[in-house]
Amino acid sequence: MTRPSTDTVWEWLDAVPDPEIPVISVVDLGIVRGVAWRGETLEVAVTPTYSGCPATSVIALDIETALRDRGIADVAVTRQLSPAWTTDWLSEKGRAKLEDYGIAPPRPAGGPERCPLCHGVDLHRISRFGSTPCKAQWRCADCLEPFDYFKCL
Amino acid sequence: MSGSAPVDGAVGPEGDTRFEYLLRLGDNALVLGHRLSEWCGRGPVLEEDIALANTALDLIGGAQMWLGYAAEVEGSGRSADDLAFLRDVWDFRNLLLVERPNGDFGHTMMRQFLFDAFHVPLLGALSGSADPRIAEIAEKASKEARYHLERSAETVVALGDGTEESHARMQAALDALWPYAGEMLRADAVDEAIAAAGLGADPATLAPGWERTVRATLDEATLAVPEGDFAHTGGKSGARHSEHLGPMLAQMQWLQRAYPGASW
Numbered sequence: 019m020t021r022p023s024t025d026t027v028w029e030w031l032d033a034v035p036d037p038e039i040p041v042i043s044v045v046d047l048g049i050v051r052g053v054a055w056r057g058e059t060l061e062v063a064v065t066p067t068y069s070g071c072p073a074t075s076v077i078a079l080d081i082e083t084a085l086r087d088r089g090i091a092d093v094a095v096t097r098q099l100s101p102a103w104t105t106d107w108l109s110e111k112g113r114a115k116l117e118d119y120g121i122a123p124p125r126p127a128g129g130p131e132r133c134p135l136c137h138g139v140d141l142h143r144i145s146r147f148g149s150t151p152c153k154a155q156w157r158c159a160d161c162l163e164p165f166d167y168f169k170c171l
Numbered sequence: 172m173s174g175s176a177p178v179d180g181a182v183g184p185e186g187d188t189r190f191e192y193l194l195r196l197g198d199n200a201l202v203l204g205h206r207l208s209e210w211c212g213r214g215p216v217l218e219e220d221i222a223l224a225n226t227a228l229d230l231i232g233g234a235q236m237w238l239g240y241a242a243e244v245e246g247s248g249r250s251a252d253d254l255a256f257l258r259d260v261w262d263f264r265n266l267l268l269v270e271r272p273n274g275d276f277g278h279t280m281m282r283q284f285l286f287d288a289f290h291v292p293l294l295g296a297l298s299g300s301a302d303p304r305i306a307e308i309a310e311k312a313s314k315e316a317r318y319h320l321e322r323s324a325e326t327v328v329a330l331g332d333g334t335e336e337s338h339a340r341m342q343a344a345l346d347a348l349w350p351y352a353g354e355m356l357r358a359d360a361v362d363e364a365i366a367a368a369g370l371g372a373d374p375a376t377l378a379p380g381w382e383r384t385v386r387a388t389l390d391e392a393t394l395a396v397p398e399g400d401f402a403h404t405g406g407k408s409g410a411r412h413s414e415h416l417g418p419m420l421a422q423m424q425w426l427q428r429a430y431p432g433a434s435w
Contacts, residue, residue: 066232066311068228068229068232068315069229069232069233069235069236069311069312069315070204070227070228070229070230070231070232070233070235071228071232072228099236099307099308099310099311100303100306100307100310100311101310102307102310102311102314103311104314144218145218145219145221145222146222146318146321146322147218147221147222147225147226147322148221148225149221151225151228151229155218169318171314171318
């Protein structure tokens with residue numbers, strides 16, 4: 019088999035969903051930090067979102083599986099800690115998909131810009147933490163619905 | 172590793188000092204993380220339950236990184252899991268503060284706040300460590316620790332400046348935990364050797380920042396800072412852990428002890 023270019027590999031990785039938020043890909047999330055061939059080995063550097071996030075090992079496995087399914091036998095997923103992951107690395111596409119899915123995307127101001135459901139702006143924080151390490155819980159006073167906010171990190 | 176407890180502040184040769192210091196960082200995160208996980212399913216409200224579990228997760232993630240590096244530095248083939256699950260009380264190097272039992276929710280949050288106010292500047296200083304591995308782990312953990320501090324400080328203020336009942340409980344928690352804060356802020360020979368080598372921070376240099384954060388928050392929480400600077404010591408040196416660490420480890424380690432090598 020001819021060796022696929024790293025650009026092709028990036029495209030393939032952009033089809034690997036985040037296990038917790040399947041509407042965005044691991045590339046959208048900004049955790050794939052590098053793709054390179056070293057000899058016959060394809061090296062993929064991945065950085066964790068939160069240091070204790072249980073999805074991290076699942077993500078590494080999903081990436082490996084996806085690339086093996088494409089016919090790449092020799093894959094090495096490595097962990098890269100520095101520079102530390104930041105929500106600034108979320109892609110624009112990823113941010114839009116998050117909002118469509120009902121999760122308000124992160125903002126440096128520290129809270130959601132608008133309710134992802136009704137676009138209301140009278141918002142109240144319920145808790146700094148949510149169902150996964152990367153989310154907080156908010157509520158919209160207009161539609162009265164609670165929603166997830168992707169924490170800014 | 173020998174099973175005998177060293178005297179306060181004992182230092183071995185160079186490599187051992189770094190191992191010792193990494194154990195302190197890892198064990199603080201591990202023991203506090205486990206303590207917080209004891210709340211899982213028992214929090215006063217669902218949101219707080221989730222918040223405590225999330226904080227525990229961050230800390231245990233940090234412990235994995237610190238202990239993983241400690242095991243590499245030690246170089247005797249042990250893993251982070253071996254260090255977490257197969258050491259006994261006298262080999263742990265965590266602060267006495269973090270092994271204190273949870274008490275009520277306010278007590279847990281006061282313990283968390285006193286630690287977070289130290290953890291944030293500590294990790295900030297370690298981000299500039301001459302050891303790049305220490306620096307990168309600290310950089311990662313420090314973003315999470317800042318979030319922990321925002322929340323624990325906010326909760327201390329809400330409960331301290333809350334009802335008569337919550338205020339009384341927070342004051343009682345502060346009075347009970349205060350004598351355990353001093354150990355964080357006083358350097359011993361390991362801290363000094365690590366600081367001199369540019370690897371870590373001398374806790375004494377972090378004390379003024381800690382004190383500013385703590386006094387400002389407690390003031391806002393209408394809580395009275397206890398007088399006196401008596402401090403229990405012996406946690407980070409391993410010389411005198413309290414009677415509470417053993418039962419906690421029994422709970423945390425029983426599976427690996429009963430079924431060695433078990434995994435899923």
